[in-house]
Amino acid sequence: MEGAGGNRVRWQDLPAAVHDAVAQVLGSPVVRAVSQSGGFSPGSADRVLAADGSRAFVKAVSPRQNADSPALHAREARIARSLPAGVPAPRLLGASLVDDWQVLVLDEVPGRQPELPWRHEDLDLVVRALERLAEVATPCPVPGLPTAREALTGELPEEALRLVGGDTLVHLDLRADNLLVGGGRAWLVDWPHACVGAAWLDLLALLFEVDRLGGQDLAERTLRTSSLTRDVDPAVLTTVLDGFSTFFLDRAAQPAPPGLPTLRAFQRAQGEGLARWVARRRAV
Incomplete structure (x- = not known):
């Protein structure tokens, strides 16, 4: 996918405290994570499956990847909380600052990125x-x-x-x-x-x-x-x-x-x- 920087943090490389924070939001620990490509953020971007069968999309970043990215994630969380139901966007399930990692947990959208060139x-x-x-x-x-x-x-x-x-x-x-x-x-x-x-x-x-x-x-x-x-x-x-x-x-x-x-x-x-x-x- 165009724009992929190829340097995203993977789920397995995130601190245990981040894994625990996501499990708390989902009510069950994550048992599988599939990293997503695309975009320019150096943070993680994973579709996750929890032990109880629930699914979500998780993104996390710290200043070690890019100094500005945690603030962007925090701003996204504030905006996502205010989006009304009719807006075609995933619902925010939870967001937190874990040590210096800004973590967002959102509904997993059952879709794919559009094909390029555009159809x-x-x-x-x-x-x-x-x-x-x-x-x-x-x-x-x-x-x-x-x-x-x-x-x-x-x-x-x-x-x-x-x-x-x-x-x-x-x-x-x-x-x-x-x-x-x-x-x-x-x-x-x-x-x-x-x-x-x-x-x-x-x-x-x-x-x-x-x-x-x-x-x-x-x-x-x-x-x-x-x-x-x-x-x-x-x-x-x-x-x-x-x-x-x-x-x-x-x-x-x-x-x-x-x-x-x-x-x-x-x-x-x-x-x-x-x-x-x-x-x-x-x-x-």
């Missing part, structure tokens, strides 16, 4: 989930979140920044590795970057990846047909795409953060892909 069957499921998110989370039901403009200040140019405002709950970090599909539906996972902004922002951000991996026609068709974007001025979407291209290329030129060796290459690919997409849209 329209998977994308259609995700689009429906995002349209559902806009229905149940406008106005945003999660208190205390920054606005998209606040979250992206210093990242997007001003011209793009002024266009992303709104009152919808926004995930703000959608890629295939932060999505699961199965059983005719899709779930959004990993919420630490959530904010309040334009209802179309998540779909536009997801289409960065769709377009870059060869789905140019699929990305443009989705923009034309989804209820989230079909009535948005195309020039607005192009300006925001161009702003994100600038952001990704700027970040790609910086040193890699500790524990995240693949991040800069991913950002370079995203920025270059977005620049090509912007050029095509402006040539029409």
Whole structure:
């Protein structure tokens, strides 16, 4: 899966105290764990089976892997606790700080990550989930979140920044590795970057990846047909795409953060892909 850093902590390498904390949440000790790839976090990510047959998804990280990651996990836990039932996201079962390990235990979602390059069957499921998110989370039901403009200040140019405002709950970090599909539906996972902004922002951000991996026609068709974007001025979407291209290329030129060796290459690919997409849209 794209974005996998290949350096995740494994379940068996976590301290016994973390294992005990997860068992306390589940009410039974874990007897099997299957590590999950994808994403950029250096922490653990495991589907676990407990002795009593219960299942969950567990993620844990300490400052030894990356200094910023525990705070992101803690923020995700606060956000997950406030997500209403209608939001297509796993339910948080428990979260705790064990020594210096931030641990999250969530419902296991019976799904898989979307296939890359993107297929329209998977994308259609995700689009429906995002349209559902806009229905149940406008106005945003999660208190205390920054606005998209606040979250992206210093990242997007001003011209793009002024266009992303709104009152919808926004995930703000959608890629295939932060999505699961199965059983005719899709779930959004990993919420630490959530904010309040334009209802179309998540779909536009997801289409960065769709377009870059060869789905140019699929990305443009989705923009034309989804209820989230079909009535948005195309020039607005192009300006925001161009702003994100600038952001990704700027970040790609910086040193890699500790524990995240693949991040800069991913950002370079995203920025270059977005620049090509912007050029095509402006040539029409």
